[in-house]
Amino acid sequence: MRVGVLGSVEVWLDGEPLPIGAPQQRCVLAVLALEAGEAVAPDRLIDCLWDDDSPRDARGLVQGYVSRLRKVLKPTGITIRRTSAGYTLEVGRDEVDVHRFRALIRAGAHREALDLWRGDPLGGVTGTDLLGRFRTxxxxxxxxxxxxxxxxxxxxxxxxxxxxxxxxxxxxxxxxxxxxxxxxxxxxxxxxxxxxxxxxxxxxxxxxxxxxxxxxxxxxxxxxxxxxxxxxxxxxxxxxxxxxxxxxxxxxxxxxxxxxxxxxxxxxxxxxxxxxxxxxxxxxxx
Missing domain, CATH: 1.25.40.10 (Tetratricopeptide repeat domain)
Structure with a gap:
């Protein structure tokens, strides 16, 4: 497992957590991980970060978070790709704990799935009610x-x-x-x-x-x-x-x-x- 959201939001390299950065930056990573391999529109990220009270330069701030995350993720080989549809975390779903959890549940391996949980999901993240609904x-x-x-x-x-x-x-x-x-x-x-x-x-x-x-x-x-x-x-x-x-x-x-x-x-x-x-x-x- 290289990306974790079933507890504090983490990325591991050779078993060691990487310094992801500020809570809002972790929020961007968490939302991208929840949709691993799929594009997430910038507006969706803004809704998760600020709800209806977003700053004027919200898109620029999101772009800055993504840029810093790319630097953090570079040693792992995980990338964040930008397309017209939005930002995509290029990582196999089996390497993100929440997707691994769901796959194990579908396979009936409940004990192995539950062992992936490390605490309250999306820990260390600052976000809005939308992110809270994800957590719930x-x-x-x-x-x-x-x-x-x-x-x-x-x-x-x-x-x-x-x-x-x-x-x-x-x-x-x-x-x-x-x-x-x-x-x-x-x-x-x-x-x-x-x-x-x-x-x-x-x-x-x-x-x-x-x-x-x-x-x-x-x-x-x-x-x-x-x-x-x-x-x-x-x-x-x-x-x-x-x-x-x-x-x-x-x-x-x-x-x-x-x-x-x-x-x-x-x-x-x-x-x-x-x-x-x-x-x-x-x-x-x-």
Whole structure:
């Protein structure tokens, strides 16, 4: 990867970041990288830099930013070409992290795609509301990919592996119900039922206070799952080739004496009966 926007806007040469320059200059590079290989009109760059409050010499300033960027990029072999249609960053899309991210998502390689993220996208950039909308859209892509990845991991029984990352995202985006519901499932599967219910309650109150709405079906289903202590059905996973085997139980401990008795060699015929209230682990023991 040579150009990055999934975090601070960077260009790397032999693994080392290059000095791109001032925030507005980074903004020009970021917009060109988002459209790598495609022409970006000067007016589009001006809208990203200044919105409706552009200076009189805006085109000249853009030209200056581009000229300085060309000097910075020269050692990398990446160029900025000027045509009648606008400015084009001449770089392969596979060398720009956001385009690589999207290609990996299309290929179903969500974990590899998510590993490209280094922080808040378009970091270190000064720009307008238009650039902010770009940033919001990219975060939405990341969260959707996280949800798909987490659903696949939970379906495969890897709840412990996803717990920290999933609950972190859910804490950062507490109004995103699908993400919170997945985090509740992971917590429940890891034996943290109380924390799962606390997550639900916090989200319920936030929805009421900020959106004047109630939890949706997915979030309510996650709450019911925890309250009933029911086995978790694998979440639907759109990607092909994902295992849909049922989940394992969250934990199975404290039955050493029973297991020893059940597995001890016996003389003659022995019949065992396992009895107990619902949810205590009869099926798991058997």
């Amino acid at each position: 859209g990219m975060v939405e892509e990341m969260l959707s990919a996280t949800e798909e990845w987490a659903a696949a991991e939970l379906a495969a029984g890897r709840h412990r592996e996803v717990l920290a990352e999933l609950t972190g995202h859910a804490a950062d985006h507490p109004l995103r119900e699908k993400l919170v519901a997945l985090a509740m499932r992971a917590l429940y599967l890891c034996g943290q039922q109380a924390e799962a219910l606390q997550r639900f309650d916090r989200t319920r109150r936030l929805l009421a206070d900020e959106l004047a709405s109630d939890p949706g079906d997915e979030l309510k289903a996650a709450q019911e799952l925890v309250l009933r202590g029911a086995p978790v059905e694998p979440a639907p996973v759109p990607a092909a080739g994902i295992s849909t085997l049922p989940f394992d139980v969250p934990d199975f401990t404290g039955r050493e004496h029973d297991l020893d008795a059940l597995t001890r060699p016996a003389t003659g015929t022995t019949l065992w009966a396992v009895d107990g209230m619902g949810g205590v682990g009869k099926s798991a023991l058997v």
